[in-house]
Amino acid sequence: MSDVSPLFESYTFRSGVTVRNRLVLAPMTTWSAEPDGSVSPAELEYIARRSSGVGLGLTAVGYVTTGGKGFHGQFGAEHDGRLESLKSLAHVIKSEGARAVLQIFHAGHQAPPELVNHDVTSASDVPPPSRPGRPNDVQVRALTSEEVESIVLDFGQATRRAIEAGFDGVEIHGANGYLIQQFVSGHSNRRTDDWGGSLERRLRFPLAIIDEVRRVVASHAQGPFLVGYRFSPEEPHEQGLTMHDTFGLIDALRDKELDYYSVNRSGWDITDSVCVVRPQW
Ligand SMILES: Cc1cc2nc3c(=O)[nH]c(=O)nc-3n(C[C@H](O)[C@H](O)[C@H](O)COP(=O)(O)O)c2cc1C
Numbered sequence: 664m665s666d667v668s669p670l671f672e673s674y675t676f677r678s679g680v681t682v683r684n685r686l687v688l689a690p691m692t693t694w695s696a697e698p699d700g701s702v703s704p705a706e707l708e709y710i711a712r713r714s715s716g717v718g719l720g721l722t723a724v725g726y727v728t729t730g731g732k733g734f735h736g737q738f739g740a741e742h743d744g745r746l747e748s749l750k751s752l753a754h755v756i757k758s759e760g761a762r763a764v765l766q767i768f769h770a771g772h773q774a775p776p777e778l779v780n781h782d783v784t785s786a787s788d789v790p791p792p793s794r795p796g797r798p799n800d801v802q803v804r805a806l807t808s809e810e811v812e813s814i815v816l817d818f819g820q821a822t823r824r825a826i827e828a829g830f831d832g833v834e835i836h837g838a839n840g841y842l843i844q845q846f847v848s849g850h851s852n853r854r855t856d857d858w859g860g861s862l863e864r865r866l867r868f869p870l871a872i873i874d875e876v877r878r879v880v881a882s883h884a885q886g887p888f889l890v891g892y893r894f895s896p897e898e899p900h901e902q903g904l905t906m907h908d909t910f911g912l913i914d915a916l917r918d919k920e921l922d923y924y925s926v927n928r929s930g931w932d933i934t935d936s937v938c939v940v941r942p943q944w
Contacts, residue, residue: 674718676922679887680831682718682762690721690766690834690893694736701748702738711755714763720756724766724836725749727821728814731842732778733770740767740821749828762831764891767821769814771842772803772851784810786845786852786859786868792900811858811868814842819875822890823883832889835872838927839895843869847894847912850903862911869912873919889922896928 675681688710695705706723714720725740726732732739738752739745749765756763772785776798787805791797806814818835825833837843845851846868852859858867873892880888894912898904916924 678889680889684718686717687719688717692723696738700739714756714759714761720761724768727817731769753829764832765825765830766834768836769842771845789851815871818872819879822876822879826883834891838893848904891923893925
């Protein structure tokens with residue numbers, strides 16, 4: 664049997680955040696938030712029990728703006744009224760000895776219409792892939808360039824709230840077909856402005872978000888604060904993401920000097936994931 668003892672050694676990320684071991688609690692949506700979008704006692708109990716042995720505790724994904732809510736029972740990080748709710752989440756993870764990381768996203772065209780006032784938005788007006796339980800006639804509206812810029816800032820503000828709530832980091836959720844991936848994918852991004860077209864242009868949205876998140880960290884964090892990024896490498900549909908696109912994304916991410924990259928393949932025949940720290944490429 665191979666030696667797994669290094670898994671139980673501490674590790675210091677590029678940002679200076681140190682974890683007691685290399686075990687990570689995967690981000691897992693529990694659909695258990697209060698109806699008003701705040702974290703519930705059930706979510707706190709769930710995450711406390713699972714944070715007790717790990718080095719890094721990832722929360723379920725929270726939305727950065729009301730138009731980006733992706734699930735019933737999802738908690739939000741979209742305004743300052745959420746601070747107490749976010750503080751309680753960070754607190755229970757840290758009380759168990761783990762570092763606490765808030766995962767943040769915008770659901771884009773995967774948002775259930777009834778959760779976003781029937782204004783489902785994405786990079787373009789391409790509907791989401793059909794899925795059991797989802798209406799197959801979802802009307803999707805392409806975000807204006809002003810809205811795109813505003814969402815970039817929303818990721819920064821959610822990061823500021825994570826800092827103020829006591830988290831040790833944020834993970835930008837660019838995987839699993841949500842808005843960030845919708846911009847990178849040639850299938851869902853048919854824009855002809857600066858945010859669409861060539862791969863270089865389709866990558867502008869995630870890279871702008873990373874820059875804004877890092878700017879907020881530099882100006883608000885009092886100590887080490889990590890930033891991770893999650894992506895999915897391929898899509899099954901016509902003009903969907905290919906490994907060629909993903910290698911372009913990885914090249915661009917390399918220059919951003921983040922703490923880790925988390926690769927998650929999900930959605931059609933298999934779901935699996937790997938977390939890459941200290942990237943060497
Ligand atoms: C019920 C459920 C909820 C999940 N919620 C999230 C989530 O909020 N954010 C996320 O990035 N991944 C989410 N995932 C994906 C998991 O984090 C994980 O990557 C996946 O289950 C594969 O894990 P494995 O590689 O250890 O098998 C979810 C998966 C499941 C089954």
